[in-house]
Amino acid sequence: EAGVAQSPRYKIIEKRQSVAFWCNPISGHATLYWYQQILGQGPKLLIQFQNNGVVDDSQLPKDRFSAERLKGVDSTLKIQPAKLEDSAVYLCASSLLPGQGVREQFFGPGTRLTVL
Amino acid sequence: GENVEQHPSTLSVQEGDSAVIKCTYSDSASNYFPWYKQELGKRPQLIIDIRSNVGEKKDQRIAVTLNKTAKHFSLHITETQPEDSAVYFCAAMENYGQNFVFGPGTRLSVLP
Numbered sequence: 001e002a003g004v005a006q007s008p009r010y011k012i013i014e015k016r017q018s019v020a021f022w023c024n025p026i027s028g029h030a031t032l033y034w035y036q037q038i039l040g041q042g043p044k045l046l047i048q049f050q051n052n053g054v055v056d057d058s059q060l061p062k063d064r065f066s067a068e069r070l071k072g073v074d075s076t077l078k079i080q081p082a083k084l085e086d087s088a089v090y091l092c093a094s095s096l097l098p099g100q101g102v103r104e105q106f107f108g109p110g111t112r113l114t115v116l
Numbered sequence: 117g118e119n120v121e122q123h124p125s126t127l128s129v130q131e132g133d134s135a136v137i138k139c140t141y142s143d144s145a146s147n148y149f150p151w152y153k154q155e156l157g158k159r160p161q162l163i164i165d166i167r168s169n170v171g172e173k174k175d176q177r178i179a180v181t182l183n184k185t186a187k188h189f190s191l192h193i194t195e196t197q198p199e200d201s202a203v204y205f206c207a208a209m210e211n212y213g214q215n216f217v218f219g220p221g222t223r224l225s226v227l228p
Contacts, residue, residue: 033216042122042205042218043160056215058117091159103148103209105216107159 002026004108006092012114018080021111025073025094031055033105034067034077035091043091049075050097082115089113118143120208122219129196130227137222139206140188143215146208149182149189154221155202163204164191196226 005024013019025032030051035043046065048056052072060067064083069075079086089112093105119142129135141149147168152160166173166180166189173180177196182189193200206219 040221042221044218045216048216103165104150104162107161109159 004092004094004106006090006108006111008111009109010112010114012116013082014116015084016081018078019082019113020076020078021090021092021113023075023077023092023108025075025092026106028096029094029106030072030097031095032069032075033093033095034075035093036086037089037091037110039088046077079113082113084115087113087115118146118208118210118215118217120206120217120219122206122222124222125220126223126225128225128227131196131198133196135191135193135196135200135224135226137191137204137206137224138188139190139208139219140186141208141217142187143208143210144184144187145210146215148209149180150207150209151178151180151191152205152207152218153202154205160205193224196224198226198228200224201226 007022032049034046036046037043046060047067049069052069067077089110091110092108095105122139150165151163153163154160164175164178164180166182177194179192203221203223205221209216
């Protein structure tokens with residue numbers, strides 16, 4: 001089966017610019033996660049969707065970050081305006097719904113963002 | 117919210133020796149504890165996981181133990197090989213997939 005797809009793989013922008021990332025989860029996975037992984041740290045959950053509803057966005061900096069999953073399949077994460085400290089790898093992951101047995105999260109290849 | 121701590125931050129072992137990485141968590145509602153391996157420049161991949169109704173789980177050279185009372189769980193790798201060199205992350209999650217938190221990671225180096 002195809003894995004989690006993300007694009008772009010790399011992005012370089014200047015501070016105060018805007019950027020958007022796209023994720024297409026594994027077919028049939030109702031749960032989708034966006035993580036921020038700063039170099040040398042563990043992934044930090046930004047937002048979690050179940051279908052097209054938000055389950056957890058407690059760590060999403062809502063003044064500059066936004067995410068949507070309008071049709072319950074693919075998702076976009078946007079940063080506007082970007083700051084230097086947003087430089088990181090943005091990982092998308094997907095999994096089956098809780099209660100469907102397997103809880104494994106499958107990660108995409110990530111988007112490496114550099115803010116200059 | 118949940119807080120996951122992980123020790124050590126770096127670990128070097130000789131090939132063939134065992135490696136142990138320990139994690140503690142704070143939220144007693146957490147009941148799912150996966151371990152992910154991340155090689156340099158690659159995505160995290162699940163290597164083993166354990167649920168709170170189980171105390172130990174083993175898969176070939178890898179095992180995980182869980183002590184719910186003490187709120188800690190550990191990853192054990194036996195007969196380490198150079199390809200085990202990577203960053204390992206523990207994580208904790210609540211039953212309904214909420215409050216998923218990763219630890220800060222352990223960089224394991226297996227020396228030939």
